[in-house]
Amino acid sequence: MKDNANTVVVLDFETTGLSPNYGDRAIEIGAVILENGTIVDRFQKLMNPGRPIDSFIEQYTNITNAMLVDQNSCEEVMTEFSDFMGDYNLIAHNASFDKRFLDAEFRRINKNYPGKFCCSMLVARRVYQNAPNHKLATLMSHANITPTGDFHRALADAEMTALLWAKIIADIKEKYDIMHVPFSSLVKLSKTNKKLVDKYLYSLTEK
DNA sequence: TGCCAGGCCCTCTTTAGGGCCTT
Numbered sequence A: 001m002k003d004n005a006n007t008v009v010v011l012d013f014e015t016t017g018l019s020p021n022y023g024d025r026a027i028e029i030g031a032v033i034l035e036n037g038t039i040v041d042r043f044q045k046l047m048n049p050g051r052p053i054d055s056f057i058e059q060y061t062n063i064t065n066a067m068l069v070d071q072n073s074c075e076e077v078m079t080e081f082s083d084f085m086g087d088y089n090l091i092a093h094n095a096s097f098d099k100r101f102l103d104a105e106f107r108r109i110n111k112n113y114p115g116k117f118c119c120s121m122l123v124a125r126r127v128y129q130n131a132p133n134h135k136l137a138t139l140m141s142h143a144n145i146t147p148t149g150d151f152h153r154a155l156a157d158a159e160m161t162a163l164l165w166a167k168i169i170a171d172i173k174e175k176y177d178i179m180h181v182p183f184s185s186l187v188k189l190s191k192t193n194k195k196l197v198d199k200y201l202y203s204l205t206e207k
Numbered sequence B: 001t002g003c004c005a006g007g008c009c010c011t012c013t014t015t016a017g018g019g020c021c022t023t
Helices: A055-061 A074-085 A095-108 A120-127 A136-142 A154-176 A183-189 A194-205
Strands: A007-015 A026-035 A038-046 A089-092 A117-119
Touching: A007 A055, A007 A074, A007 A095, A007 A154, A026 A055, A026 A074, A026 A154, A038 A074, A038 A154, A074 A095, A089 A095, A089 A154, A095 A117, A095 A120, A117 A120, A117 A183, A120 A154, A120 A183, A120 A194, A136 A154, A154 A194, A183 A194
Parallel strands: A007 A089, A089 A117
Antiparallel strands: A007 A026, A026 A038
């Protein structure tokens, strides 16, 4: 397992709803491989959740029932995605949400993954404490990053989360004069008391 | 959307409640 932030998989799910424990399923996955701050590979697939999606989800994602009816099953798509993600560490915006769906879909196909998740939202809450809020769209604007596509589609959100992640790391390196920010340090940062963020990041400088 | 989730995080807190985020 690579303990660094140089190569990670950034992923995003569109789903039928908020809770896999209450029967919600994935309908789209988008992911990119981010290597040294550059997107070097992409994965995007719609998938058929086995039942119709409601009008809110159609409106929210612009993914319609007509678009899903002929798609491969979640099981087929997630098997393919398992090969794409390999053993890389994982990033998602509000990762607890995407992790729940990844775990639920992988459980159905008896797959596991060795990578660890880190949440771009939790890190952004600490690094960009003055942002108006910490939604992905707001953070893109706050960090002066040009959106690359439509929000609420999986690949576009994954790409934009990746760009945000790269900017966060670049900003940390510049502000705290750190050459290397290990993935494990970013996980630790995501759990650090917001008032102690400076102290923690300066402690990395001294190493 | 509606009110079906869950983890984080703040505060008028910790024997709790409610907003933020994700779809």
